[in-house]
Amino acid sequence: MHTIEDQIAEGDKVMTRLRGRGTFQGEILGIPPNGKVVTIQGIAIHRIANGKLVEHWGVADKLSFLQQMDAIPPLV
Secondary structure, eight states, rough: EEEEEEEETTTTTTEEEEEEEEEEEBBBBBBBOOOOOOEEEEEEEEETTTTEEEOOOOOOOEEHHHHTTSSSOOOO
């Protein structure tokens, strides 16, 4: 499930801050599932031209996501 937390449009760009949430039930990148509910947060910026998406930039909090999947230990 994805939730849009914020969305701002200005000129030809749209910025979206979003959160994804799900249960880790299947292997990802060789990491075995642990059954935990995991979340990932990110920001996407899209440029629109002539009513079409022409560019996309995005960043996600992959460190926290990998920690929730028990792929790496939490930072102390």
